[in-house]
Amino acid sequence: MKTFKIGGVHPAENKFSADQAIEVLELPKQVAIPIAQSLGAPSKAVVKKGDEVKVGQVIAKGEAFISSNIHSSVSGKVLKVDEIMDQSGYRRPAVIITVNGDEWDESIDRSEELKTDINLSKEDIIKRIHEMGIVGLGGATFPSHVKLMIPDGKKAEILIINGVECEPYLTADHRLMLEKADEMMIGIQILMKGLEVDKAIIGVENNKPDAIAHLKNLCAKYSGISIEALKVQYPQGGEKQLIDACLGRQVPSGKLPIEVGAVVNNVGTAFAVYEAVQKNKPLIERVVTITGKSLKQPGNYMVRIGTSVNELIEKAGGLPEDTAKVVSGGPMMGKALNAVDVPVVKGTSGILLFKEEEARRVEPTNCIRCAKCITVCPMGLEPILIAQYAENEMFENVENERAMDCIECGSCQYTCPAARPLLDYIRLGKFKVGQIIRNRSKK
């Protein structure tokens, strides 16, 4: 069975919500939609206090090349455009809308009917994806239209669809592959047309045999798409690791996947692309997994963007007494939340509730030079070395040790028997090196 060649760990999977079908979360009373939800330049709000908005109406426009539009996920009245606490714990501008009914924009096709014919041209597909605010739903929220615009002199050969979901606990992509497979397949074909490639591989880890079987059945209907069952290994969902696992090609340091002729998109993105191109529906909702060992009803919910995390928790049976940490995203790469009254955004793949004993950090001890972190690093780095350089503020050495290649998967810290805060220091080092590089390019 295929997997990536260097490094990797296998944390306990804990996928409690794998059997829970996607449920639509009822409309909240109020949503707070952050204006900056994707990588790149922040968008600009185009509504003001008191405006009536419909579902799917543009409320913030991204004008730069790497930016995306933000649409209203509900219908109602704009209460205010203000700064609110977002998932980072800092206050950022957002549009706050009081919900009133559920009136959709007329251009959106809300029928359940499957539209298989792709009528738009390559350029129109890219334009539509940009307009509809589609971003990478794997977590990095990179605007999808940018991925489809291949730089001059390069050529895409193959599209890789990421259905790996290597993070423990999360099951959103798994459920999507089971329940919305047809739509997803058409979405993949749209992406293939946009990229002008005739081959696509869906990479799925073999801890999801039902999804693999289901997709394999459908493959006959959709030409050019094949399924690759992959050995369970974290961080297989990383772009470079997935290309290595599926194609056996290594993306060079500091380069993008297009260098080896591949473009990677998430299954969630493929589904959103289908809805945007075939149904004219912007990215206004996404599947979010809510789970935790002591949560009453772990599940997968279709959530409107801007809904408070708190409502999701209430729906899943309320915040358990013993919760010590709430994490947005997966347990390996996710981020602890400062508060639960923060909005769900395009990049929110899951909300995890951890108990005290799961959340607590172990007191770090001295490095015992076992080199386990070096063995597990999927990028072939030396985490302990980079961390020590960063700790001692030797940032030029941090850069020389290729710290900027680090994908922050956390395998090193997970595996460290001395519980060294390796990733923390590597992140610090990367942050400082980033500053140094920016200063250098200014000169």
Added chain:
Amino acid sequence: MNDVIIYAVVSLSLIGAAAAIVLYFVAQKFKVIEDPKIDEVEEALPAANCGGCGFPGCRGFAEALVKSANEKQSIEGFNCPVGGNDTMAVSAAILGLVAEEKEPQIAVIRCSGSRENAPVKINYDGPATCAFAHNLSSGESGCPYGCLGCGDCVTACDFDAIYMDEITGLPVVKDNCVACGACVTACPRDIIELRNKGKKDRRIFVSCINEEKGGPAKKNCKVACIGCSKCFKICPFDAITMNNNLAYIDYEKCKLCRKCVVECPTSAIHELNFPPRKEKKEKPSSTKATDGKPAAKEVPKKEVKVTEGAKPAVEKPSSAKASEDKEESKETKKE
């Protein structure tokens, strides 16, 4: 036998002489001409090598100083914060110049978000460095501008002039601070500022850098600056500016009148090293000089003196006249 010794001595002397001549010319050719003043200036500097002047150590500063003096005939803009005016005067004298007097400065912590004022809402259990905590979240109190309390400033200080207060969780600057600016650079939130020490070490500053609106700022911290502009309006010297919901006191313009301190509704403006505030006593004393209280304060002092001297009867009511009488009696007894 003697011949051998003579040959050896003579040949070695010749080799030595030849080598000396060669070395002399080489030394002349590759001579490094260094201004002897550099050594003199370096000698005058405090040898702290803290980098507070902006140069790599005291030697680097001395070199830059001498270079500037030779080229521009001025040492304007150079300052050794550790040595202060005395050191700069000595250095300038060596170079035949006069140093401009500079107000001594000190580091000031512009955050009062102690554990009491800004209660902990979330627990941060990552590595105890502010640089990392700042990258990760808005901090334990939720204030995105406030002190993170991990002590990067303490680590940065070469002079043991700053320590973390265990109770408040905030850093405290000691009087031996030399204003080298190491902590200012170390703080990822730019909380620490170098300000003029002020007369008798008295300083007034806004102990908050939160630029949020009043509501959210107050939610996280009781003593946050809420940008109400009250201090701005009351300041008679135009020393206060309002920017992004935040007041800032210009230490060059501030005359230490303390009006803003009283006016601030959240006590965000701090005064340091002033005598204990005696609003009720001070105000009447200036307006009504013949109030009972100041007089009553003077009398007991004199009474003590008297009792030490001759133990007269302290029965008489305490008044100015009585004390005068006592003093007279004291003098007479001495005589």
